[in-house]
Amino acid sequence: MNSLTKIAFLVVALTAAACTSPNRFGGNSVDLNDSTGGFGPLGSVDDPSSPAFFNERVGDRVLFAVDQSTLSAEAMVVLDGQISWLMENPDYAAVIEGHADEQGTREYNLALGARRANAVREYLITGGIAASRIQTVSYGKERPIAVCSEESCYTQNRRAVTVISIASLG
Amino acid sequence: MKRLLVVLIMICTAVPVMAQNGPLRLTITDGVIEPLPFALPSFQAESVASVEMAQNISRVIADDLTGTGLFRQIPSSAFISQQETFTQAIAFPDWRAINAQALVIGAVAVNGDQVVVKFRLYDVFLGQEMGSGMQLVSSVSGWRRLAHRVADQVYARITGESGYFDSRVVYVAESGPKDNRQKRLAIMDYDGANVQYLTGNVGLVLAPRFSPTGDRVLYTSFESGFPRINVLEVANVAPRQLATQAGEMAFSPRFSRDGRQVIYSLANGGNTDIWRTDLATGRHTRLTAAPSIETAPSFSPDGQSIVFESDRSGSPQLYIMSAEGGEARRISSGAGRYGTPVWSPRGDLIAFTKQNAGRFHIGVMRTDGSEERLLTASFLDEAPTWSPNGRVIMFFRETRGAQGVPALYSVDVSGRNLRQVPTPTAASDPSWGPLQN
Numbered sequence: 300m301n302s303l304t305k306i307a308f309l310v311v312a313l314t315a316a317a318c319t320s321p322n323r324f325g326g327n328s329v330d331l332n333d334s335t336g337g338f339g340p341l342g343s344v345d346d347p348s349s350p351a352f353f354n355e356r357v358g359d360r361v362l363f364a365v366d367q368s369t370l371s372a373e374a375m376v377v378l379d380g381q382i383s384w385l386m387e388n389p390d391y392a393a394v395i396e397g398h399a400d401e402q403g404t405r406e407y408n409l410a411l412g413a414r415r416a417n418a419v420r421e422y423l424i425t426g427g428i429a430a431s432r433i434q435t436v437s438y439g440k441e442r443p444i445a446v447c448s449e450e451s452c453y454t455q456n457r458r459a460v461t462v463i464s465i466a467s468l469g
Numbered sequence: 470m471k472r473l474l475v476v477l478i479m480i481c482t483a484v485p486v487m488a489q490n491g492p493l494r495l496t497i498t499d500g501v502i503e504p505l506p507f508a509l510p511s512f513q514a515e516s517v518a519s520v521e522m523a524q525n526i527s528r529v530i531a532d533d534l535t536g537t538g539l540f541r542q543i544p545s546s547a548f549i550s551q552q553e554t555f556t557q558a559i560a561f562p563d564w565r566a567i568n569a570q571a572l573v574i575g576a577v578a579v580n581g582d583q584v585v586v587k588f589r590l591y592d593v594f595l596g597q598e599m600g601s602g603m604q605l606v607s608s609v610s611g612w613r614r615l616a617h618r619v620a621d622q623v624y625a626r627i628t629g630e631s632g633y634f635d636s637r638v639v640y641v642a643e644s645g646p647k648d649n650r651q652k653r654l655a656i657m658d659y660d661g662a663n664v665q666y667l668t669g670n671v672g673l674v675l676a677p678r679f680s681p682t683g684d685r686v687l688y689t690s691f692e693s694g695f696p697r698i699n700v701l702e703v704a705n706v707a708p709r710q711l712a713t714q715a716g717e718m719a720f721s722p723r724f725s726r727d728g729r730q731v732i733y734s735l736a737n738g739g740n741t742d743i744w745r746t747d748l749a750t751g752r753h754t755r756l757t758a759a760p761s762i763e764t765a766p767s768f769s770p771d772g773q774s775i776v777f778e779s780d781r782s783g784s785p786q787l788y789i790m791s792a793e794g795g796e797a798r799r800i801s802s803g804a805g806r807y808g809t810p811v812w813s814p815r816g817d818l819i820a821f822t823k824q825n826a827g828r829f830h831i832g833v834m835r836t837d838g839s840e841e842r843l844l845t846a847s848f849l850d851e852a853p854t855w856s857p858n859g860r861v862i863m864f865f866r867e868t869r870g871a872q873g874v875p876a877l878y879s880v881d882v883s884g885r886n887l888r889q890v891p892t893p894t895a896a897s898d899p900s901w902g903p904l905q906n
C-alpha cells in the first residue's frame with residue numbers, strides 16, 4: 300500500500316470502530332466472549348491475526364482497584380501483549396472503553412471510566428502504537444458485565460476493554 | 470399582617486376541634502407534623518356530560534394536596550352537610566363540627582372540547598373565603614393540568630408559598646437486563662401521569678436537565694458512540710447536538726437560570742474539567758483546570774456561583790466557585806463521598822448524593838456546608854432534583870443485585886413523606902421542570 304492508501308484505510312478503520320462500538324452491547328452484537336473457536340466474524344482463536352485471538356489469548360481487558368486508574372503489573376503484561384499484537388496487525392484500530400462499578404454516581408463514574416481508558420491509551424502509545432489508532436470512551440457504570448451487587452462482580456466491572464476493529468473489505 | 474401558624478400541632482388526638490385565632494395559614498417548617506384536614510366535596514357537575522370529569526378533577530386535586538403530606542382529606546362519609554351546588558351557602562358549623570379547616574368547593578362543565586372549572590376556598594373556622602373564586606378553562610385533554618392549577622392555588626393560599634403540581638418531570642425510562650439496559654428519555658406530569666417518550670432506542674441517554682422555562686432539555690447521548698451533549702426542543706421533540714468545546718467526551722450538562730448558557734463536564738486526555746458554553750455566541754470558557762475530576766456542575770439561582778463535585782482532595786467532595794471559574798472552596802466536610810450537587814431554586818440549600826459506609830443518601834446542606842441533613846438511605850439513592858418551590862426533592866432509588874432496577878421517589882426537604890412516583894417502566898435521572906402556570 301502506498302501511504303495515501305494507508306491513510307485512507309486508517310480513516311475507514313477508525314470510522315468503523317466508532318460506528319460499531321456502541322452497538323456491541325445490543326441484541327445484534329457479536330459476543331466477544333464467544334470461545335467456540337469457530338470462524339465467525341472474529342475469526343478463529345487459533346489464528347494469531349484474528350480478533351478472537353486478540354480478545355482471548357492476548358486479553359482484551361485490564362482491571363482496576365476501587366476508584367483507581369493506575370495500571371497494575373498484571374495489567375501491564377496484558378497491555379504489552381496488546382502492543383505486540385497491534386504492531387503485528389497494523390490494519391486494526393482500537394477503542395478503549397473505560398468502565399466503573401456501580402458504587403458511585405453516574406457523573407463521577409463516567410469521569411473515572413475516562414481516566415481508566417486513558418491510562419490504557421497512554422500505555423499503548425508509550426509502547427509504540429500510533430495515537431491516531433486509539434480512541435477512548437467511557438461508559439461509567441452503565442454497562443456492567445457482571446450484574447451482582449458484590450465485590451466479586453464489581454472487580455470484573457472496574458475495567459478497560461480494548462475493542463479492535465477493521466473496515467470490511469467486502 | 471399574616472398571623473402565623475394557626476394550625477396547631479395536635480398532640481392529643483382526643484381534642485375534637487383545633488383552635489384557630491386568625492386566618493388559616495399552614496407554615497411549612499420542620500415543625501408541621503400533623504396534616505391540615507380539608508374537605509373537598511366532589512365538584513358539582515354542571516351537566517350529565519361533566520359527571521366523570523368532575524369526579525376526576527376532584528380526585529386529582531385531593532391527591533395533589535394529600536400527596537404533599539401537609540394536608541389530610543376528610544372522607545365524604547364524615548360530611549354532615551352536602552355541598553350540592555357551587556352557589557349554595559356554606560354551612561360552616563357543619564364543616565367545623567367535622568374539624569375541616571379548609572373547604573374547597575367547585576363546579577365542572579364540559580362544553581364540547583372545553584372544560585371549565587370554578588372553585589372557591591374557605592377558611593372554615595373564620596367562616597370566610599380565602600382569596601377569590603376562580604374560573605379556569607382548558608381543552609378536555611388538558612384536564613389534569615386544570616386540576617393541578619386548582620391544587621396549586623389552594624396550596625399557595627394556605628401556605629403562602631407557590632405550589633408545584635402543574636409541573637413536569639423529564640427522566641430516563643429504563644428497560645432490559647442490567648448488563649444491556651435500554652434507556653429512553655421520557656417526560657411526564659410531576660405525579661407520573663401523561664408519560665410521553667422523547668427518544669427511541671438510540672443507544673444510551675443519560676441525565677436529562679430541563680431548561681429554566683421547560684422548553685428545552687439537555688442530556689447526554691451515546692448515539693455517536695461517544696458521550697455528547699444533545700439539546701432537545703420539548704414542543705417538537707427535535708434533538709440536536711450541542712456544539713461544545715472539542716473533547717473525548719462531553720456530559721453532565723445544565724442550563725444557567727437565564728437559559729443562555731450551558732455548563733458541563735468535558736474529558737480530554739482522561740481528565741475531566743468543567744466548561745461553559747454561551748449558546749448565543751458559541752463561545753467556550755474553561756472554568757476548572759486541574760488534573761482531578763471536576764464534574765456535576767450546577768448554577769446558583771442568581772447565576773453568580775457554581776457548585777460542583779471534585780476529587781481534588783482524594784475523594785469526591787462538593788465545592789463552590791464563581792461562575793467565571795477560579796478559586797473554589799470546599800463545602801462538604803462529613804465522612805464519605807459527595808456528588809451530584811444541585812442548588813435549590815430558593816438559593817439556600819444544596820441537595821446532593823452521599824455515599825458512606827456502603828449506603829447512598831440524598832441530603833441537603835446550607836451553601837456554606839453547615840447543617841448537613843440526610844433525608845434518605847438505601848443501597849443506591851442518587852440524582853436529586855428540586856421541585857419548583859424548593860420544598861420537595863425527587864431522586865431515583867435502585868435496588869440491589871442482578872435484578873436491581875431504578876424507580877423515582879420524592880421526599881420533603883424535611884425528610885418526611887418519602888413516596889414512590891409511579892412510572893410505567895423502571896426510571897432514573899429525574900429533572901423537575903418549572904411551574905407551568
